[in-house]
Amino acid sequence: MSADAGIAVGVEGLRDWLRARVASYVARAPEEIDPLVPIAQYGMDSVYSLALCGDIEAEYGLAVEPTLAWEHPTVAAMADHLRGRLSAG
Secondary structure, three states: OOHHHHHOOOHHHHHHHHHHHHHHHHOOOHHHOOOOOEHHHHOOOHHHHHHHHHHHHHHHOOOOOOOHHHHOOEHHHHHHHHHHHHHHO
C-alpha cells in the first residue's frame, strides 16, 4: 500500500491490520489480540516490535521510531497514533 492509500485508512482498518501483524509474530489468531492489552503481554519482544516498525513503514510509507511499541503499547494506541500521522500527511 502506498502512503497515499494509507491516508484513506481509518483507525479500525489500522487496528485490524496491526492485530493481524501482532498475531502473526506471536502465533495467535488476530481475534485473540485485544486492542487494549499491551502487546508485550502476548510475547511481543523488542525484536518483534522492531520488525513491526518495518512492516508499518513498508505498508503505510511511514518512518516510525523503534520505540513505537514502548510509547504506544497497545494496538489501539498504535492505531490512534498512526492514524494521526497519516492524517497529518
